[in-house]
Amino acid sequence: MNQSGAAGRLPVKNDLGFFEIRMESIGGLGANVAGKILTEAAIIGMGMNGAGFASYGSEKKGTPVKAFVRICEADQQVRVNSPVEEPHVLAIFHEALAKSVPVTAGAKPGKTTVILNTRKTPAEARDFLKLEGGKVGVVDAMEIAMATGSRVNMVMMGAIMKAAGFFEWKAVEASIQEAFGKKYPALMKGNLAALKRGYDEVKFEEFPVDGKYPSTPFRREVPKLGYENAPIGGTIYSVGNSRFKDLSTSRTGMIPLFLMDKCTRCGECDITCPDYCFVWEKGKDPKTGKDGMVLLGIDYQYCKGCLRCTYICKFGALVPAKEAEQDMDKITVKHKFLKKSS
Ligand code: SF4
Numbered sequence: 001m002n003q004s005g006a007a008g009r010l011p012v013k014n015d016l017g018f019f020e021i022r023m024e025s026i027g028g029l030g031a032n033v034a035g036k037i038l039t040e041a042a043i044i045g046m047g048m049n050g051a052g053f054a055s056y057g058s059e060k061k062g063t064p065v066k067a068f069v070r071i072c073e074a075d076q077q078v079r080v081n082s083p084v085e086e087p088h089v090l091a092i093f094h095e096a097l098a099k100s101v102p103v104t105a106g107a108k109p110g111k112t113t114v115i116l117n118t119r120k121t122p123a124e125a126r127d128f129l130k131l132e133g134g135k136v137g138v139v140d141a142m143e144i145a146m147a148t149g150s151r152v153n154m155v156m157m158g159a160i161m162k163a164a165g166f167f168e169w170k171a172v173e174a175s176i177q178e179a180f181g182k183k184y185p186a187l188m189k190g191n192l193a194a195l196k197r198g199y200d201e202v203k204f205e206e207f208p209v210d211g212k213y214p215s216t217p218f219r220r221e222v223p224k225l226g227y228e229n230a231p232i233g234g235t236i237y238s239v240g241n242s243r244f245k246d247l248s249t250s251r252t253g254m255i256p257l258f259l260m261d262k263c264t265r266c267g268e269c270d271i272t273c274p275d276y277c278f279v280w281e282k283g284k285d286p287k288t289g290k291d292g293m294v295l296l297g298i299d300y301q302y303c304k305g306c307l308r309c310t311y312i313c314k315f316g317a318l319v320p321a322k323e324a325e326q327d328m329d330k331i332t333v334k335h336k337f338l339k340k341s342s
């Protein structure tokens with residue numbers, strides 16, 4: 001790897017001559033668009049060369065997404081199309097993803113700057129991600145996006161620009177204008193404010209390789225089932241496996257908050273929720289004292305944060321709230337049969 005600052009505008013390049021960025025996100029946070037904007041800024045706005053592409057499963061809000069950006073000098077051809085394995089900048093758009101996806105795979109101290117969308121400090125982020133060492137950046141992208149009326153991707157792009165060090169403001173602004181200016185002109189001011197705040201407010205800290213955590217080399221995901229070993233007819237062998245399902249990584253910052261004293265136990269939320277999140281038990285109605293089913297709360301393991309229940313509840317017993325401001329362990333109510341069998 002050439003870390004010496006080769007000729008041209010790229011501060012560092014890998015052996016193949018590229019500066020590489022990887023974004024780990026979920027559908028709905030705009031990583032794919034962010035990758036396209038940065039790639040176009042470098043190619044069209046700055047006269048460089050490169051490629052930007054994304055990898056995702058079903059095009060559904062909440063499913064994991066990876067976006068890749070590969071930039072090189074103008075006189076180099078792009079002959080690589082594979083995913084970015086060892087990025088110079090690794091931007092993690094959604095903190096909870098780290099629970100289910102190896103987001104830090106391929107991060108290398110001395111090469112990779114890891115940026116996390118979080119309220120944590122860089123030291124807390126390093127511990128949370130169990131990073132071997134290296135440069136860690138943190139930015140509260142959700143908070144900034146909400147304050148500016150923009151989206152997480154704009155804030156993260158600002159932070160990525162700071163870490164990368166070679167993107168030109170005018171080129172990125174023009175690329176954002178091209179992407180959203182005609183369709184959503186009213187959002188431009190907020191988008192540019194979010195970009196600027198991401199750039200200004202990301203905080204970096206460098207950590208030595210002190211043996212606290214092992215390295216996390218990149219490994220290609222190999223599907224467990226293929227054409228040679230898939231069960232006939234797609235039979236599911238692991239009975240009741242949906243109890244292990246964790247949809248919390250699908251949430252994009254908001255949860256429904258249950259206010260028990262306002263609940264009339266009408267059951268509308270239960271009919272509306274697509275994911276069996278509401279926990280009911282037989283008991284006495286706290287208001288009338290009558291026996292019946294009582295809503296105890298929400299099992300947030302299964303809640304994907306769609307907020308449909310908050311719209312359906314006519315009694316104000318379910319209100320949208322920022323997830324980061326809640327102690328999720330304290331407000332989560334587990335389904336009784338899951339508590340017994342676990
Ligand atoms: S819709 Fe509202 S009032 Fe009705 S059971 Fe659900 S939380 Fe309670």
Ligand code: SF4
Pocket residue numbers: 255256272273274275276277278298302303304305306307308309310
């Ligand atoms: S936000 Fe409400 S309706 Fe949506 S998954 Fe969560 S509990 Fe169910």
